[in-house]
Amino acid sequence: PSESLRISFEMFSSHLDCYIEVGYISVSDNYISKRLQFSYKEKEDHYPKIISGTILNVPKLLGCVLENNVKDHFQFPDVLKDVF
Numbered sequence: 017p018s019e020s021l022r023i024s025f026e027m028f029s030s031h032l033d034c035y036i037e038v039g040y041i042s043v044s045d046n047y048i049s050k051r052l053q054f055s056y057k058e059k060e061d062h063y064p065k066i067i068s069g070t071i072l073n074v075p076k077l078l079g080c081v082l083e084n085n086v087k088d089h090f091q092f093p094d095v096l097k098d099v100f
Contacts, residue, residue: 018047020065025072027080038077041069 021043026035046063048054055061 018044020045027077027084029080029083031083036076036080037073038080039070039072041067041071043067 019042023041024037025039027038028034029036044066046065048066049063055063
């Protein structure tokens with residue numbers, strides 16, 4: 017009930033034949049701040065909103081990129097050729 021917005025980033029996994037969440041960003045209203053009694057004061061008390069999440073889960077992203085690149089034989093994707 018505390019999340020007011022959630023954005024999810026997904027990639028297709030050919031091995032599992034479904035979409036895998038590789039990252040997300042979540043915005044929570046002041047629900048958590050009120051429970052923790054975390055506030056700031058301008059003219060009156062205000063409870064801040066919280067932005068949290070995992071923008072990129074690297075192991076899941078690499079797994080999806082590598083398994084979607086298998087054709088007849090394995091080769092590094094063009095994106096990763098400069099890295100390796």
